[in-house]
Amino acid sequence: MKEREYLQDNKPIYFDFVQTQKDFIVDEIPLAEFRGNGNFLVLHVKKIELTTWDMIAIFAEFLKIPAEKIGYAGLKDKHATTTQYISVEAKYENSFKKFKHPQIKILKTTRHTHSIRMGDLAGNKFSINLFDIDDIKAGQIEKLARKAEKFGIPNYFGYQRFGRDNDSIEQAKEMIAGDLYIKDAKLKKFLISVYQSVRFNEWLKERVLLSREKNGGNFMLLEGDVYLSHEGKLFTPKNIPTKDFEDNKVVPTGLLCGRDVYRARDVAREIEEKYDDEFLYEKGLRREALVFPHSVELKYNKNFGLMNISFKLPKGAYATVFLESIANRNFTAKDVKLK
Numbered sequence: 067m068k069e070r071e072y073l074q075d076n077k078p079i080y081f082d083f084v085q086t087q088k089d090f091i092v093d094e095i096p097l098a099e100f101r102g103n104g105n106f107l108v109l110h111v112k113k114i115e116l117t118t119w120d121m122i123a124i125f126a127e128f129l130k131i132p133a134e135k136i137g138y139a140g141l142k143d144k145h146a147t148t149t150q151y152i153s154v155e156a157k158y159e160n161s162f163k164k165f166k167h168p169q170i171k172i173l174k175t176t177r178h179t180h181s182i183r184m185g186d187l188a189g190n191k192f193s194i195n196l197f198d199i200d201d202i203k204a205g206q207i208e209k210l211a212r213k214a215e216k217f218g219i220p221n222y223f224g225y226q227r228f229g230r231d232n233d234s235i236e237q238a239k240e241m242i243a244g245d246l247y248i249k250d251a252k253l254k255k256f257l258i259s260v261y262q263s264v265r266f267n268e269w270l271k272e273r274v275l276l277s278r279e280k281n282g283g284n285f286m287l288l289e290g291d292v293y294l295s296h297e298g299k300l301f302t303p304k305n306i307p308t309k310d311f312e313d314n315k316v317v318p319t320g321l322l323c324g325r326d327v328y329r330a331r332d333v334a335r336e337i338e339e340k341y342d343d344e345f346l347y348e349k350g351l352r353r354e355a356l357v358f359p360h361s362v363e364l365k366y367n368k369n370f371g372l373m374n375i376s377f378k379l380p381k382g383a384y385a386t387v388f389l390e391s392i393a394n395r396n397f398t399a400k401d402v403k404l405k
Contacts, residue, residue: 290332324350
C-alpha cells in the first residue's frame with residue numbers, strides 16, 4: 067500500500083516531472099505588502115540550484131555577519147528556480163551594489179519596519195512542467211485539478227520532508243526511542259519534526275481511507291474533530307459543521323503530537339490517539355487536514371507532449387502532493403531527478 071493515499075481513487079496517470087531550474091519554478095507570496103520604509107532592507111531574491119540555507123550562508127559571508135541576522139520566511143527547494151524574500155538591517159543597503167553570484171540575483175529591494183520571520187508568507191506559486199502527456203492525460207489532469215480546487219486535497223507532508231531514502235525517518239524513530247543520541251541541537255529539532263510529520267501522515271492516511279470507504283471519497287468529518295476557522299481560531303463544535311466546511315469557512319485539522327496542544331475528542335480522538343505521543347516534550351501543533359489549490363492554470367503543448375501547470379498553495383503545503391493527488395501514485399526524490 068502507498069505511503070500517501072488520496073481521496074479520489076482513480077486509475078494512476080503516468081506522467082513525469084523533474085525538479086530542475088527550468089521545469090520547477092517556485093515564487094514566494096509574502097504575507098502582506100512591505101511598508102517601503104523602516105530600519106530593515108527587504109530583498110526579493112531569485113536563486114537557482116541552492117537551498118535557502120545555502121543562499122543565507124552566501125549572503126552572511128558576503129556581509130560578514132552571522133546567518134541568524136538574516137531573516138527569511140520559508141525554506142525553498144534546491145533543485146528549482148525559486149524566488150523568496152529575505153531581510154537584513156538597512157545599514158547594509160549600499161553593500162549590495164557590489165554583490166554578484168552566478169546562482170543568485172537580487173530582483174528588487176524595499177524597506178520594512180521589522181525583520182522577516184519564519185512563517186511570514188501567505189503561500190507559494192508554482193509553475194511545473196509535466197512530460198509524456200497526450201490528449202487523454204491532458205483532459206484527465208484538467209478535470210482532477212479542477213476537482214482539487216473545489217474539494218481540496220489531503221495536506222500530507224511530501225517526500226522532501228523525509229530525506230532521499232526516508233533515512234531521516236529511521237533516525238527520528240531511533241532518537242525518540244532512546245536508541246540514538248544526537249548532540250547537534252538543530253539536527254535534534256529537525257528529527258523531532260520528522261517524527262511528528264510521520265505520525266501526522268499516518269493519521270491522515272487512515273482518515274482518507276475511511277473517507278473513501280464510508281463517504282464516497284469526500285473527506286469525512288467526525289464528532290470531536292478540531293477545526294481551524296478563517297480567523298485562525300482552533301475549536302471543537304458541539305455539532306459537526308458540515309455547512310461551514312462545504313462553504314470553506316472551516317477546515318478539520320490533524321495533530322502534530324507534543325505538549326500544550328489542542329487534542330480531538332470523542333470519535334475523532336479514537337483515531338488520533340493511535341498516532342499521538344503525549345510524552346514528547348516538543349510543543350505540539352495542529353495542521354490542516356485538507357488544503358485547497360487555487361489560481362490553477364494549465365497549458366497543453368500537444369506537439370511536445372508537455373503540459374505546464376501553475377497554481378498557488380498556502381504555506382506549508384507541498385506542490386508534489388498536489389501532483390500525487392492527480393496522478394494517484396506516490397513520487398520519491400529519485401523519481402524527479404534527471405535520468
